[in-house]
Amino acid sequence: MQPLPLKLAPGSDLRLSLEELAQRGGISGFVLGVVGNLTKASFQCPGQAEPTVLEGDLEVITLNGTFSPEGVHLHLSLSDGACQVWGGHLEPGTIVQKGVDLLIGVLEQREGRPARQTAAAAPRIEIAVLPGCPWCSRALRILRTLDLPHTVTTVNDDAAFHAVQQRSGMTTFPQVFLDGSAIGGYDNLAAMQAAGELDALR
The missing domain is CATH 3.30.1330.80 (Hypothetical protein, similar to alpha- acetolactate decarboxylase; domain 2)
Structure with a gap:
C-alpha cells in the first residue's frame, strides 16, 4: 500500500x-x-x-x-x-x-498484469458533467444503479468545456458518449433505460 x-x-x-x-x-x-x-x-x-x-x-x-x-x-x-x-x-x-x-x-498493482489489459477493458460509456449539476447527478445515478462501467469527465474550466463541446456539439450537461460518439444528455439516457437498451452494455 x-x-x-x-x-x-x-x-x-x-x-x-x-x-x-x-x-x-x-x-x-x-x-x-x-x-x-x-x-x-x-x-x-x-x-x-x-x-x-x-x-x-x-x-x-x-x-x-x-x-x-x-x-x-x-x-x-x-x-x-x-x-x-x-x-x-x-x-x-x-x-x-x-x-x-x-x-x-x-493498493499496489498485481504483478504480471499486462499493461494493455486496462485499455482493452475501457468502459464503453463516457459522461461529461458539471460540478453541482442536478441532471448530471441523476444521470450518474442511472449508471451506478444499473452497475454500468463508465468514465467521468468533470468540466471545471473553460478549456475543458470547449473540449467537450467540440466533441459533442452540445452546450448542455450531462453529455453522454457511447463508444466515443455523443448520444445526448440525461433525457436520452433515461429513455434508453426505459427501453431496456442499457442492459446490453453491462
Whole structure:
C-alpha cells in the first residue's frame, strides 16, 4: 500500500474528483484521512428516494470507503454551522469550499498484469458533467444503479468545456458518449433505460 496525499481546490466535486483520479490513473485503494470544508454536500440517507442536500459552511468530519476504476463507495459525515452532524453515502454535487486535503492509500498493482489489459477493458460509456449539476447527478445515478462501467469527465474550466463541446456539439450537461460518439444528455439516457437498451452494455 502506498500513501498518496491529494489536495482538492475550491469548487471541486469531492466524489467526482476521486472517481476521475481512479479512472485516469487506473488505481484502486481507500481513504485514510480527510480534513476540509464544503459549500454544499449531497449524500444518500438509508431508505430515502433522493439524496439529502445541505448548503452553507460545512465541515468534513470523516470520509471512509474505497475507490477503483470501476467506481467508488464512500461514506461522508459532516457538521453544519449548528454543530449538528449529518452523514450518508457520498453523492456527486458535494462541492469543496476553501479546500479539502485527503490522504488515500493506493493498493499496489498485481504483478504480471499486462499493461494493455486496462485499455482493452475501457468502459464503453463516457459522461461529461458539471460540478453541482442536478441532471448530471441523476444521470450518474442511472449508471451506478444499473452497475454500468463508465468514465467521468468533470468540466471545471473553460478549456475543458470547449473540449467537450467540440466533441459533442452540445452546450448542455450531462453529455453522454457511447463508444466515443455523443448520444445526448440525461433525457436520452433515461429513455434508453426505459427501453431496456442499457442492459446490453453491462
